[in-house]
Amino acid sequence: MPKITVAMITLNEERAVEKVIGEIRAAVGVDCEILVVDSSKDRTPELAAALGVRVVRQFPPQGYGRAMIRALKEASGEVVVTLDCDDTYPAGRIPEIAGMVLSGNTDLVNASRLQSRPAAMPFPNYLANWLFAKVSRLLLGVKTTDVHSGMRAYRRTILDAVEFDPNGPALPVELLLKPALAGYRVSEVFIPYAERIGATTLNRWASTTWTFRRILRLVPMRFSRGAPGAARAGLDRSR
Numbered sequence: 001m002p003k004i005t006v007a008m009i010t011l012n013e014e015r016a017v018e019k020v021i022g023e024i025r026a027a028v029g030v031d032c033e034i035l036v037v038d039s040s041k042d043r044t045p046e047l048a049a050a051l052g053v054r055v056v057r058q059f060p061p062q063g064y065g066r067a068m069i070r071a072l073k074e075a076s077g078e079v080v081v082t083l084d085c086d087d088t089y090p091a092g093r094i095p096e097i098a099g100m101v102l103s104g105n106t107d108l109v110n111a112s113r114l115q116s117r118p119a120a121m122p123f124p125n126y127l128a129n130w131l132f133a134k135v136s137r138l139l140l141g142v143k144t145t146d147v148h149s150g151m152r153a154y155r156r157t158i159l160d161a162v163e164f165d166p167n168g169p170a171l172p173v174e175l176l177l178k179p180a181l182a183g184y185r186v187s188e189v190f191i192p193y194a195e196r197i198g199a200t201t202l203n204r205w206a207s208t209t210w211t212f213r214r215i216l217r218l219v220p221m222r223f224s225r226g227a228p229g230a231a232r233a234g235l236d237r238s239r
């Protein structure tokens with residue numbers, strides 16, 4: 001079993017995929033598993049496979065959530081690191097966030113883009129993300145600054161033990177908040193966020209409504225008696 005799996009999902013990322021995989025390899029070396037769940041019509045899967053990456057095809061596309069859940073289940077590493085395959089996230093930081101989990105000090109690391117507004121993030125998106133984090137804090141008691149980051153390190157045991165709803169947008173919200181409420185130790189680091197290569201798949205309206213829906217659905221978990229996470233749902237923002 002590899003210590004680290006880097007898992008990505010891809011929908012027509014042929015312009016970015018080689019650069020992103022190159023940066024991941026440079027960061028983590030050859031011993032780590034790189035896995036892509038691909039739903040592209042373009043050359044993304046061929047380009048990834050040619051670089052030695054394990055490609056799982058999911059076609060026709062079933063949406064972000066189903067692709068991400070598939071990627072997390074297929075991953076065999078002790079720690080699973082996710083990032084978008086669009087050159088927005090700093091692959092060079094993978095060893096740091098994976099290492100935080102491997103060291104045993106935390107179970108999930110959220111790489112937040114929102115220490116301040118990144119130039120690459122449109123102002124309405126920044127405002128929405130700020131609000132989502134605020135609401136998560138108020139309603140769930142989870143002290144996070146970015147519930148929509150695509151860059152995370154998850155301890156494998158979380159992925160085996162916690163059930164997530166793959167249907168509908170905004171799955172990253174649940175992937176962060178549900179483990180926090182279930183009592184897993186969640187940490188946050190700040191990262192830079194770069195301009196995307198290629199076109200976004202983000203549907204702002206659907207993502208917003210589903211974000212609130214996913215947050216609201218978790219409120220009972222905060223107050224359920226005996227929930228191990230209720231007492232320590234706060235984030236340890238150690239860096």
Ligand SMILES: Nc1nc2c(ncn2[C@@H]2O[C@H](COP(=O)(O)OP(=O)(O)OP(=O)(O)O)[C@@H](O)[C@H]2O)c(=O)[nH]1
Pocket residue numbers: 008009010011012013037038039040058061062063064067083084085086088150196199200201202
């Ligand atoms: N396999 C698969 N991948 C998808 C699907 N939808 C999106 N993706 C991938 O998921 C990642 C995140 O999607 P993005 O389009 O970057 O969405 P976003 O990060 O919310 O929006 P940006 O801020 O514009 O980057 C990218 O690597 C996409 O290629 C899908 O239905 N299937």
Ligand SMILES: [Mg+2]
Pocket residue numbers: 084086088150196
């Ligand atoms: Mg993206």
